[in-house]
Amino acid sequence: MKLSEIEAGETVEIVSVQCGEALAERLKTLNVCAGKVVKVLRFAPFCGDEMLEAEGVRLAIRKSLAEKVIVCRTKGDRQ
Amino acid sequence: MKILLVGNPNSGKSTLFNALTGGHARTGNWHGVTVGMQSRYADLCGLRAEICDLPGIYSLRSYSMEEAVSRGAIRGGEYDFVACIADALTLARSLSLIEDVLRITRRAALVVTMSDALQKRGGYLNTDALASRLGIPVISVDARSKKDIVRLRTFLAKASREKPSCLSVSADFGAGLLSGIYHAGKARESAFERLLCDPRFALPLFVVIMLAVFFLAFGAHMPGTLLKDGCETLIADRVGGSLALAAERAGGEVAAAFLRSLFSSVGMLLSFLPQIAILYFALYMLEESGIMSALAFMTDGIFARVGLTGRAAFSVCMGFGCTAAAILTTRGLENKQLQKRVILILAYVSCSAKMPVYLAMLSAFFTNSFLALLAIYFTGVLFSLAAAFALKGLIPGGEEFVLEIARPQFPCLRLVLKSLLFSLKQFIIKIATVVMAFLILMWVLLSFSFSFDYVGTGSESSMMAFFCRGLRYLFYPMGITRWQVALAAVSGLIAKESVAGMLSLFYGAELSSAMSVPSAVAFILFIMTCSPCVSAIAATAREVGWKRAAVYAAAQTLSAFLISYTAYALLRAGALAATALSVLLLAAGLIRILIGFIRHEKIHCAERADTQRLHRRKLSAGIVCFFSPSARKRSAGKRCKDRRKCTLACGRRGDVFHDAKGGEPPVL
Numbered sequence: 110m111k112l113s114e115i116e117a118g119e120t121v122e123i124v125s126v127q128c129g130e131a132l133a134e135r136l137k138t139l140n141v142c143a144g145k146v147v148k149v150l151r152f153a154p155f156c157g158d159e160m161l162e163a164e165g166v167r168l169a170i171r172k173s174l175a176e177k178v179i180v181c182r183t184k185g186d187r188q
Numbered sequence: 189m190k191i192l193l194v195g196n197p198n199s200g201k202s203t204l205f206n207a208l209t210g211g212h213a214r215t216g217n218w219h220g221v222t223v224g225m226q227s228r229y230a231d232l233c234g235l236r237a238e239i240c241d242l243p244g245i246y247s248l249r250s251y252s253m254e255e256a257v258s259r260g261a262i263r264g265g266e267y268d269f270v271a272c273i274a275d276a277l278t279l280a281r282s283l284s285l286i287e288d289v290l291r292i293t294r295r296a297a298l299v300v301t302m303s304d305a306l307q308k309r310g311g312y313l314n315t316d317a318l319a320s321r322l323g324i325p326v327i328s329v330d331a332r333s334k335k336d337i338v339r340l341r342t343f344l345a346k347a348s349r350e351k352p353s354c355l356s357v358s359a360d361f362g363a364g365l366l367s368g369i370y371h372a373g374k375a376r377e378s379a380f381e382r383l384l385c386d387p388r389f390a391l392p393l394f395v396v397i398m399l400a401v402f403f404l405a406f407g408a409h410m411p412g413t414l415l416k417d418g419c420e421t422l423i424a425d426r427v428g429g430s431l432a433l434a435a436e437r438a439g440g441e442v443a444a445a446f447l448r449s450l451f452s453s454v455g456m457l458l459s460f461l462p463q464i465a466i467l468y469f470a471l472y473m474l475e476e477s478g479i480m481s482a483l484a485f486m487t488d489g490i491f492a493r494v495g496l497t498g499r500a501a502f503s504v505c506m507g508f509g510c511t512a513a514a515i516l517t518t519r520g521l522e523n524k525q526l527q528k529r530v531i532l533i534l535a536y537v538s539c540s541a542k543m544p545v546y547l548a549m550l551s552a553f554f555t556n557s558f559l560a561l562l563a564i565y566f567t568g569v570l571f572s573l574a575a576a577f578a579l580k581g582l583i584p585g586g587e588e589f590v591l592e593i594a595r596p597q598f599p600c601l602r603l604v605l606k607s608l609l610f611s612l613k614q615f616i617i618k619i620a621t622v623v624m625a626f627l628i629l630m631w632v633l634l635s636f637s638f639s640f641d642y643v644g645t646g647s648e649s650s651m652m653a654f655f656c657r658g659l660r661y662l663f664y665p666m667g668i669t670r671w672q673v674a675l676a677a678v679s680g681l682i683a684k685e686s687v688a689g690m691l692s693l694f695y696g697a698e699l700s701s702a703m704s705v706p707s708a709v710a711f712i713l714f715i716m717t718c719s720p721c722v723s724a725i726a727a728t729a730r731e732v733g734w735k736r737a738a739v740y741a742a743a744q745t746l747s748a749f750l751i752s753y754t755a756y757a758l759l760r761a762g763a764l765a766a767t768a769l770s771v772l773l774l775a776a777g778l779i780r781i782l783i784g785f786i787r788h789e790k791i792h793c794a795e796r797a798d799t800q801r802l803h804r805r806k807l808s809a810g811i812v813c814f815f816s817p818s819a820r821k822r823s824a825g826k827r828c829k830d831r832r833k834c835t836l837a838c839g840r841r842g843d844v845f846h847d848a849k850g851g852e853p854p855v856l
């Protein structure tokens with residue numbers, strides 16, 4: 110499933126990131142790459158971005174980018 | 189000895205740079221403050237070293253434009269030593285950059301900042317163990333503490349003199365490197381951080397802060413205005429008046445007039461210092477606190493609608509201080525097309541230098557200047573959003589947005605005050621040199637005729653009147669017939685403060701005699717939308733080249749004229765005309781949005797009849813859109829192409845429908 114479909118407060122594990130190389134590289138340096146666990150913190154108003162937390166790093170990405178990140182639910186970390 | 193400061197964005201490089209060298213590099217608690225390389229000499233316990241502050245990079249594969257600067261500097265090899273700066277709270281993330289740097293050179297050391305925050309969170313770091321694992325010296329400091337800076341100086345002096353360790357330390361840069369010697373502490377968001385990113389709290393908070401700052405600076409009976417009046421009385425009346433009186437008594441009538449004019453203009457300009465100080469203080473507090481990235485996150489939704497990203501929020505906020513500085517921050521934007529759009533719209537964000545003009549005009553024509561000023565600033569932001577929307581089609585370009593959210597922290601007052609004093613010093617120097625020189629030159633040209641007879645300031649037979657005779661025709665449609673006002677407006681190209689200076693030179697306090705109220709509003713709109721001063725144009729040229737910078741300045745000035753003509757015409761024609769035009773504009777705006785939507789569906793063509801109707805509407809929308817004449821031309825060309833393409837495609841479909849004799853497959 111896509112990251113954009115995840116509700117706020119859920120923790121998921123990233124399976125793959127399907128965007129351009131430069132963008133994928135930037136996301137990797139922010140701890141968003143295959144195998145990492147991220148938590149969706151909140152969504153911005155005005156149908157805006159979502160804020161993620163990945164191993165201590167908080168970042169904001171757009172919905173269009175979140176649709177390119179494939180994730181799967183980890184067990185038991187629902188809040 | 190040249191030392192490079194390399195590290196992730198927002199890790200404290202510029203703070204360390206300022207502390208070590210006594211410099212004034214811009215600092216702020218968000219990712220992307222430093223956009224260019226800065227060098228300064230520092231004294232490291234007897235060793236004189238040149239320290240270079242670079243923009244932050246995440247790795248040596250650059251993503252944004254300013255990161256390419258750092259990558260070039262590191263790979264270029266023109267340095268003696270590299271100081272890697274890492275944030276203690278995200279040390280694991282910085283390892284990839286340290287690894288990349290160590291592959292290029294082993295003459296390096298690691299400086300871990302924010303050690304105080306790490307301790308507060310319950311984390312720890314064993315610097316000696318890390319040093320032996322990495323093979324380079326490591327130190328942990330708090331960049332804002334004076335004691336730690338002294339320790340850092342000694343550390344850098346020693347490390348840069350040492351020979352790099354020859355042991356080929358095959359450091360395992362994987363997860364194992366930090367195990368056992370580092371713990372990041374509790375990584376959970378504090379309640380305040382959560383609150384700050386909650387839109388229901390943070391956006392109203394930001395609005396309240398802005399309103400409070402404006403009120404403090406500009407409200408009647410508030411410290412801002414009281415100090416301003418005090419300053420003005422002191423400089424213009426007491427000092428200037430007494431000097432002028434002395435000159436008169438000595439018989440120099442011309443000298444007396446000169447002194448009186450000069451001191452009243454300069455006094456008026458310098459009297460804005462308290463209000464500008466309040467504005468800059470608020471701006472720096474905001475930057476240092478870390479609210480900016482939260483703001484960018486929350487406003488990205490709005491900016492995305494007009495084709496920008498949340499990073500533009502940084503530039504817009506900076507634009508309230510100085511447009512030239514804001515243009516320099518655009519280097520941190522995602523790509524060139526975005527940067528061009530933001531540079532173009534920054535002209536509409538009212539910088540602090542326009543403030544004296546607004547206040548001078550408002551106090552002469554309106555009773556409640558505080559509300560009017562608020563309206564002007566707000567309208568400026570709305571204009572810039574509208575201009576960004578209009579430019580979306582003109583300069584198309586990708587808008588990816590990935591931003592690391594900085595940790596909010598209470599700003600270090602010492603650093604904020606240091607930056608504030610530096611900005612105020614710059615303002616005073618600018619007034620005391622550029623603007624004063626310009627005003628003196630103007631006074632001479634305005635008070636003497638070609639035969640060098642003194643004819644009185646602003647007289648019709650002065651040299652400047654001769655040069656400016658043609659200029660005022662540009663301002664006739666605004667209802668401004670005096671060449672003096674036209675000259676004042678044009679002098680805004682040198683420095684926006686000189687507009688206020690020139691107006692006071694000519695009219696002193698009786699500005700209301702120079703023009704009517706509708707003209708005053710048109711004039712204010714002109715100043716608000718005109719091209720910024722030469723320093724901003726020079727900053728633009730540095731980013732996009734001189735030719736483009738000149739084109740932008742011309743386009744902005746042209747749009748400024750058109751907007752002020754329209755405003756004047758509306759105000760003269762009365763409320764009915766205003767309502768009619770607003771309705772027309774709204775309709776045009778809606779149609780533009782509709783067309784954007786329909787063009788998207790163009791390939792999956794609607795019925796032929798619908799398409800033709802919409803193309804006719806496109807034509808009318810194009811006429812009303814007057815943000816820039818070139819936009820009109822471009823859409824006309826595009827319209828032709830679109831029409832041809834669509835009619836062709838739809839024609840084929842139509843043919844198929846009409847000639848369908850059964851059996852033939854449709855050609856699309």
